[in-house]
Amino acid sequence: MGTWTAYRVRAGQQVSVGRARSGARSYLAVRGGIDTTPFLGSRSTYTAAGIGGLSGGPLVAGDALPIGAEVASPERPGAHIGAGLRQASGGRVTVRVVPGLGARPYEGQRLARQLARVSMTAQADRIGCRLDGPPLTFVESMSLPTVLPTIQRHGTGTH
Structure with missing residues (x-):
């Protein structure tokens, strides 16, 4: 069976x-939808939280x-x-990074220089991805809740 076809x-x-x-995931659309119990308005699965x-x-x-009732x-x-x-897949992808609310004014340029030396690994899912390269250094800034995708430290020596 080919892709993008009914x-x-x-x-x-x-x-x-x-x-x-090519790409990272496969999606299967079903007429009538997958009929699981909605959680917070979604039928998707968040495996990290179970x-x-x-x-x-x-x-x-x-x-x-x-399967839900046919429409x-x-x-x-x-x-x-x-x-x-169709969204293009494969090849090189550029990820835009915007310094967060707690970043100091000069943080953006310093972070851009560091990010130019890292790349994303295959260790990724819909929630996040791992970076490979020299560890990123962070300037301590105020701690704020995150609402958009965020670069976070994950243990010692990882990013």
């Missing part, structure tokens, strides 16, 4: 999603996902998302 799957039929050849989704954890072999829409096997609407 397929008709009958009850009891098995769907297999192989390893991604909440949401099917059981709060990752899917394992043998799990059965409940009235025409069946269109073979319909696909055009190339112009």
Whole structure:
């Protein structure tokens, strides 16, 4: 089966999603949606906290996902998302970093020089990623809650 394309799957039929050849994740959209109990308005799973989704954890072999009621829409096997609407994947990606509220005025330029020497590793998920390179040094600043993606220290010597 190709990507970005609608397929008709009958009850009891098995769907297999192989390893991604580019990008980081695969998504499967199901007409009617996955019918799990919403948690804070979402049916997604947050595995680090063990909440949401099917059981709060990752899917394992043998799990059965409940499918919601079908919505009235025409069946269109073979319909696909055009190339112009697809997000590019693979290759080099630039990540924008903005100093947080507690950063001192000169922190942005110093941080930019440090970040130019690091790269993201494959150790990543939807929550965060690990950086590889010289450890980042931080100027002590006030501690504020984080609401946007944040560079945080994680133990000694890691970032």
